[in-house]
Amino acid sequence: MPLLRITSPHTHSPGNTGDVMQQVMLATIPGLIALSYFFGPGSLMNVVMASFTAVACEAAVMKLRRRPVMFYINDYSAVVTGVLLGLSLPPYCPWWIVAVSTGFAIVVAKHLYGGMGFNPFNPAMVGYVVVLISFPVEMTQWAAPRTALPDGQSLLGPLSALQQIWLDTGIDGHTAATPLDVFKQNDSQLVQHLYATEPVFAAGRWAGAGWEWVNLGFLIGGAYLLYRRIFTWHAPVAMLVALTLMATIFYDGGSSTSGGSPLLHLLSGGTMLGAFFIITDPVTSATSNRGKLIFGASIGVLIYIIRSWGNYPDAVAFAVLLMNFAAPFIDYYTVPRTYGHDKPRRATDNRP
Amino acid sequence: MRKIWGIPGGIHPPENKDQSLQQPIAEIALPELLVLPLSQHMGTAAEPIVAVGERVLTGQEIAAAKGLVSAPVHASTSGEIVAIEERAIAHPSGMTDLCMVLRPDGRDQWIELHACEDYTRLDHQQLVEKVRAAGIVGLGGAGFPTAVKLNPRANYDIDTLIINGTECEPYITADDALMQAHADEVVAGTRLLAHMLDNPQQVLIGIEDNKPKAIAAMEAALAAGEGHPGSAVEVCTFPTKYPSGGEKQLIQILTGREVPSEQIPANIGVVCQNTGTAQAAWRAVRFGEPLIARITTVVGEALQTQRNIRARLGTPIAHVLAAHGFDAERCSRLVMGGPMMGFTLPTADVPIVKTTNCILAPSREELPPPPPAQACIRCGMCAEACPASLLPQQLFWYSQAQDYEKLQAYNLSDCIECGACAYVCPSNIPLVQYYRASKSTIRRMETEKEKSDRSRQRFEFHKQRIAREEAEKEAKRAARKKAAEQAKQKLAQARAAGGGERTGGSQADPVSAAMARAQTRQVAPQQQQAKLERAVSSAESRLQRARQRCDEAGDEQRDKLQARVKEAQARLDDARQKLAAHEGTGQAADKPDPVATAIARAQAKMALPPAERLRNNIASLQKRLATARQKLDQARQAGSDTVEALQTGVAKLETKIAATRAELDDLQAGAVPEHAQAPSADSEAATAAIEKAKARAAARADMSPEEKLRSQIESLQDRLQKARLRLEKARADNDDNTDAFRTAAEKLEAKLTQTQQQLQQQPVTTDTSH
Known part of the structure; x- marks a missing residue:
């Protein structure tokens, strides 16, 4: 044999x-x-x-x-x-x-x-x-x-x-209209009026009827995948934190030009689906953990920018595609420190 | 409790350690033949020191270590050496190597051993020699000669000794079994090694927490030896994780230090030894017992009995398997080592060697053949698992692309090939295989590069040498040519001075030579002046340019440019000074200054009384003789070929001195008044030449430049004619020198036309200069 x-x-x-x-x-x-x-x-x-x-x-x-x-x-x-x-x-x-x-x-x-x-x-x-x-x-x-x-x-x-x-x-x-549509088209009402008058908010609890539960559902699914170690926490957490930060900075207390509360941004549109199912696609994201942090955070920022000042009410797809472009670039600069080396080295560094 | 550091990555594969720990360590019967490879360790192979047919005893050295990084081989039992031949050895490639084949006689008769009750009475070198002579190598798997590790270089300050009882690989329990059964010996070995390393500050025995029995046994053994002098020994336990037992990883876990890339643990003050090595070293020192057996785990579902055995080195694996109820039908592969880092054996005929810690004979269900690899989805699980924090998927990508530069940039050389990445890869990519292939290619490329570098260096050196020799030859040729030309000129001058007759003689020569020299110098000043004028004008233009740029430039550059302007100015001044100086001398040069000095020198020489002259001659000859003798001595000492030539030179000089002395004696004896009144015919000729030269020089000084050129042309024409005649004669005689004559004539022609041109330009230039 x-x-x-x-x-x-x-x-x-x-x-x-x-x-x-x-x-x-x-x-x-x-x-x-x-x-x-x-x-x-x-x-x-x-x-x-x-x-x-x-x-x-x-x-x-x-x-x-x-x-x-x-x-x-x-x-x-x-x-x-x-x-x-x-x-x-x-x-x-x-x-x-x-x-x-x-x-x-x-x-x-x-x-x-x-x-x-x-x-x-x-x-x-x-x-x-x-x-x-x-x-x-x-x-x-x-x-x-x-x-x-x-x-x-x-x-x-x-x-x-x-x-x-x-x-x-x-x-x-x-x-x-979805909650994000409402905010996109709003240019005269205070946030609290929107929440009171628009049916999608009136019937909802935090971020619009239905949407908040859909997002929570994907959040649960994402937590399960994290628990199963299908992917690491870096990209999703970075994205959600960045989005929350951006929404907090530009919330301005609910004026008519407000971008919406952090909770609205976290629990509406494709936020959670994007955070746990889209940006965690390993093929198209950055490879190292530091790279994933940068990748995720950049997507979070881009989502807020496009949602608030772009032409589309939701932005997950555009943000993800834009950062897909940048992933190899991020990889270049985020090579982790190898055992026995003093500092991380750039992938462009060709010294033996 | 000491701090346990974490390592990045790592995996938790099923341990599969229980099946081999159910029975105590066993011995198996001697095989018919023992095969002892000469290279069971890292480094140079040992050299046989017994002949085929010789009877050897158990523990007898049969092959000696060769070089520093090597280890001897000992007979594992008594018997007869029946062959020294190439045999298949335990190597992933299935290669063969020189092995000593021993037929046991079954008596297991030991050689006399030299026990040592108290090793502290031996000095360090003696201990190292004992370990070395016993053939102890790292038993954990690498097989590095232990004696070398125990003798670290003086500049390594070893402060930590780590005894590695981690055994993180699944299935393997050899160290575990050893620690359970012989904890006292392992502890004694640990103390011995610590003693040999000058009792480092910390002596740590690292054991994973999945070996509670071994930990307990070791702690009990340590407690039993409480109060032992030397460093305190500590058993450190840490969570089970593969590959914690890797040397680099264990050092990181226990000390938090990292072994710098491409360095050894001793660089950071750590020496790491396996538990089995510690025990073997102790037995070698205490009982004088060489390494002839080791504990090996025999495990796998294809075996009926799974246990640890004390296997004699050289026992064929087939024999071991047969003793454990091996079912070849169920077994898919034979692995030496564990499932993570072990390698498959091409055949069961290979022997157990010093580094064989496990023989794994798994059933097909236990370790199924690997499924086909899928595409890499860049999931990053490999990077999560990598204990060296590499990016395995990038390494895989570049390995596929054979981009070796990138692989080095991604630190492929720091990969320890633990296999954690391949273990977790959901696409079943055999990552380690790619890395190994790339590593070996890189190694090969480096060797080749080194080779080609060396040969290039050699070639360049060769080229340089050739060029140097060429240049030397060229210089010699040029010197010869110059000398010949000078001689020719001298001859012509002498002719001119002596009215074409060879009346000059030896005394007249210096005068004509001086004249010739003066003449050549007289041509030069014009060229030199032109050169200096050019230098001045170029310096001027450079200065102008520098000033311009300085004006145009911005503030930050101004300083630099101003310096440049200054420099240009200085250069201009320098050139102007030179020109002025030259103009001064140039006017003087028109007067027969050099000629006059030459004449004066010749006259001075002439004026010396002959006796004085002879004495001078003798003095200079003696000086030459002294140097010649010195040279001769040197040549003799060096045994050079030139000794003979030098000897004849010295002899010649001696005779010459003798002759001159005789002449001087003659002179002093008889002819003192003669000398005063009647100068020799020679000196008469010389005075005549001097007169002529004076006249010529006076005539020249009076001549206008135009006239000077005319006379030059005349003489040149004369010379040219002569040269042509000579050439024709040479042609008629078919002389070898025809070519030389032709070039001489051509040169003269060129010079003639040049002088004629100068003559034509002369009035114009003089006009403009006035």
Whole structure:
């Protein structure tokens, strides 16, 4: 019997990339439940559709690249991209938006750059931004949360939801401005008036009806991933702290030009989804812990800047993509101090 | 309780240590053959000192250490040396190496051992020699000769001795078993090593907290030896984490210090030894017992019995496995060492050596073959696990790209190959394999670079030498040529002075030479003046430029530029001074000054009475003789080839002195009045030459520059004609010197045209100068 001849180590920790990705999907469940409870089945449908599209695209590309299809499907990375994209897209958006964004994410943002591990930009965010820029009308219609619906209305049932998604039959009254939209469009009212008059705030507790719970759901999922050591705390904590700091500095007590309270920024829009599921994407973020701190903090600052002074009410996708650009640069300057060396060295330093 | 420092990274793989600790340390039967590789340690291989067919006793040295970093090999049992040949050894590459093959006779007859009751009575060197002679090397895995480590350089101030009982690798329990069974010996060994290192301030035994029995045994042994002189020994326990047992990591855990990159622990005052090494060193000193056996863990699900054995070095692993109910069908690979850092064996025929701490024969289920690697998702788990704080994924990336510069920039050389990164990698990438390959490539590249550097240096030196020799030859050639030209000129002058006849003789020569010298100098002043004028004008323009720039420049540059202006000014002044001085001498040079001085010198010489002259001659000859003798002595001492030549030179000088002395004697004896009245014919000729030269010089002084040039042209034409004649004659005779004559004629032609041109320009220049 020939003996195996391989180099050490001969043992391996249980778990592989597929397991990591499964954990990530598992961790999105609290957020998805919150989304579905407050906004109806739209998000779940998005997630299912995007996942299938992602897997189909992945398989097709793998077939084209003449790689073993199942081996790559089994790392679940495509599914995760689909799930995250489905969670980001507005519920009940037309089916083709889901298809275009997912296809773009997998085919262009991921595989045209070399596939798993080689893409410089977060595929889900690329897909999201492409449809956001191309189809702004469809992309800015977010469903009204259950608690802020006008009297006599209820959430869309599964059937009417499917109708809306596949036949694009617009049903008025089911969309509403998100908390961040409200702040973006506000230029005359004090913050406390907004909280009193706008239904989305009136029906909410801290940061807008539904949204606060969705964000808390993703926060729970993120905490679970941290507990499972799927990623380190550095990037998410840095991002949330930076965002909080920015919001605190520019809150100005609630005038009509206020950017909104820190709590609003932490618990609305895509903050928590971004902090724990998007910026922690290892492929496109900085590698060292110091690098992750810089990466996360920069995203936090950028999110606030774009939300407050940019053209878009939410900014996670743009901030993440911008910092994806900067990740290799950050890596260059944040090489950790190696054992036995006096100080960390820059990666540009070629001394032996 | 001492402070325990943390190390970055690290992993917690399943320990799998229980299965081999269920039984006490066992002995196994002797195999049919023992195979003892000559290189079981780091450093130079040992050299056989017994012949094939010789009978050896247990513990007898059969191969001697060669060089400082080496270790001897001893017979593990008594028997006959049946072969010294290449055999497969325990090496990841499956290579073969020279081994001594011993057939045991089963009697296990020991050689006489020299015990030592009290090692404190031996001096340090004797102790080191005992450890060295016993063939003790680091038993933890590296196999570095212990004696070398116990003899640190004088500039290393060792303040800490660490005994490594960490044993962080899964499965391995050899040190654990040893500490449980022979804690007293380990403690005694620890004290011995501390004694040998001059009792450092702290002596620490580091043990992971997953070995409670070993810790208890060691503490009991320490307590039993309470009151022992020397450093206090402390057992330090710390949380289990792989790779805490790495030397660098253990030092960091126990002292907080880091071994600087590419240095050894002694640099920071630490010496680290394995527990097994400490015990072996103690047995070597106390009982005189060489290292012929070690404790090895035999473990794995493919074995029926899993335990620790005291294995004789050289025992083939197949024999060990057979003694433990090895099921080859279930086993996927054989690992020497642990699952994290051990290496797979190509065959079970290789022997147990000094560094074999574990033989792992896992079943396929226990250590399944690695799954295919997936793409790196840059998750960073490897960086989290790395105990050296490296960025394994960057190293992997650049290893794939074969970017060796970047790999060095990312400190690949600081990777200890612990395998933690590969263990945690969710994409199952065999990272360590990449690092090893890159490291070996870098090592190879460095050796090659060193080699090419050396040969380049050699080549450059060679080139320099050739160039130097060339230059020397060229200089010699130039000197010869110059001498020849001078001689020619002298000849021409003599002819001119003596009316074309060779009347000059030896005494007339100095005069004509002086004339010739004066003449050459007379041509030069014009050129020199032109040169100096050029220098002045260029200095002027430089000064102007510097001033301009100074005016244009900003404040911060002004200082610098002003200095430059000053410098230019100084240079200009210097050039002007030189020119003025030259103009002064140049006017004088028109007068026959040099000629006059030369004449005066010659006259002075002539005026000396012959006796005086001869005496002078003798004095100078004697001086030359003295130096020649000195040279000869030197040459003799150096055994040089020139001795003979020098000898003849000395002899010649001696005869010359004798001749001159004889002449002087003659002179003094008879011809004193003769000398006063009648100068010799020679001196007559000389005076005539002097007269002629004087006339010439006077004529020249009167001549206008134009006339001077004319006369020059005339003489040149004359010379040219002669040269042409000579050339033709040479051509007719097919002389070897034809070429030389031709160039001489050409040169004369050129000079002639030049002088003619000067003549044409003369009136114009004189006009402008007035």
